[in-house]
Amino acid sequence: MVVAVAAFGALLWLEQRRSLREPLEPKGRRVARNLAVAGVSAAVLHLAERPVSLPLARLVERRRYGLLQRVRLPRWLETALGLLLLDYTLYIWHVLEHKVPALWRYHAVHHVDLDLDASTALRFHFGELAASVPWRAAQIVLIGVTPRTLAIYQRLLMLSIMFHHSNVRLSTRAEKWLSPMIMTPRLHGIHHSVVDEEVNSNWSSGLTIWDRIHHTLRPKATKEDVTIGLPEYRNPADLTLPKVLKMPFEQLPQSGARAVDHGGSHSSRRNSATALARV
Numbered sequence: 001m002v003v004a005v006a007a008f009g010a011l012l013w014l015e016q017r018r019s020l021r022e023p024l025e026p027k028g029r030r031v032a033r034n035l036a037v038a039g040v041s042a043a044v045l046h047l048a049e050r051p052v053s054l055p056l057a058r059l060v061e062r063r064r065y066g067l068l069q070r071v072r073l074p075r076w077l078e079t080a081l082g083l084l085l086l087d088y089t090l091y092i093w094h095v096l097e098h099k100v101p102a103l104w105r106y107h108a109v110h111h112v113d114l115d116l117d118a119s120t121a122l123r124f125h126f127g128e129l130a131a132s133v134p135w136r137a138a139q140i141v142l143i144g145v146t147p148r149t150l151a152i153y154q155r156l157l158m159l160s161i162m163f164h165h166s167n168v169r170l171s172t173r174a175e176k177w178l179s180p181m182i183m184t185p186r187l188h189g190i191h192h193s194v195v196d197e198e199v200n201s202n203w204s205s206g207l208t209i210w211d212r213i214h215h216t217l218r219p220k221a222t223k224e225d226v227t228i229g230l231p232e233y234r235n236p237a238d239l240t241l242p243k244v245l246k247m248p249f250e251q252l253p254q255s256g257a258r259a260v261d262h263g264g265s266h267s268s269r270r271n272s273a274t275a276l277a278r279v
């Protein structure tokens with residue numbers, strides 16, 4: 001927790017000194033809004049995920065459930081493979097969040113932010129986090145994740161998502177060295193672009209190998225200056241805290257290459273059919 005807060009502070013400081021993109025909204029207002037969304041989500045995580053993940057990981061260790069518990073491996077190798085498989089299955093979950101309409105409704109709240117910085121890394125709708133609990137449970141049981149691997153993974157993931165959402169410009173050398181291995185702020189910015197083809201790329205949360213093996217890694221954006229957000233939501237007045245919290249239940253963020261819901265108006269249903277045909 002202390003490390004996460006220190007990393008968050010360091011990234012905010014670096015964003016002021018070496019910004020990657022020109023922000024659209026005032027920083028203070030956005031950070032306050034994103035932290036408020038994060039606060040609600042943290043409460044849901046505390047109530048919904050914590051009581052599931054850790055007891056399940058303890059059970060896995062005790063009863064030797066899951067793939068990695070079936071074979072006797074040195075502890076370091078078991079941990080390393082556990083981290084790799086958790087990272088890969090998170091890649092799959094992220095793709096599903098874009099392709100499955102019921103999940104996209106919630107994940108859109110993360111994408112609708114007009115700017116991208118370390119605070120966006122904490123801006124996940126509580127519905128999205130609640131929906132991820134069964135997925136996380138399946139990851140733990142099927143992979144065979146022990147409490148130790150789970151704790152290391154949760155810490156690394158938090159640092160990784162804060163880093164790649166940040167608005168920090170890396171040096172050309174650092175970018176060249178890091179991007180073949182891990183998701184960088186520039187690469188992840190392309191995933192948050194208003195351009196549909198760019199959204200459907202760079203899904204990895206940790207290692208970029210998953211994008212490479214699925215041919216979804218996009219090293220360059222079509223334009224040098226990536227426009228962040230969703231094309232349907234360009235007005236900051238539509239993105240206040242109450243509106244983003246209500247968004248999955250009321251509005252329908254819609255775009256050609258993204259998932260769309262079958263609910264809503266006649267016109268949205270008509271557009272759904274066209275859009276789904278394109279996914």
Ligand SMILES: [Zn+2]
Binds near residue numbers: 098107
């Ligand atoms: Zn996404």
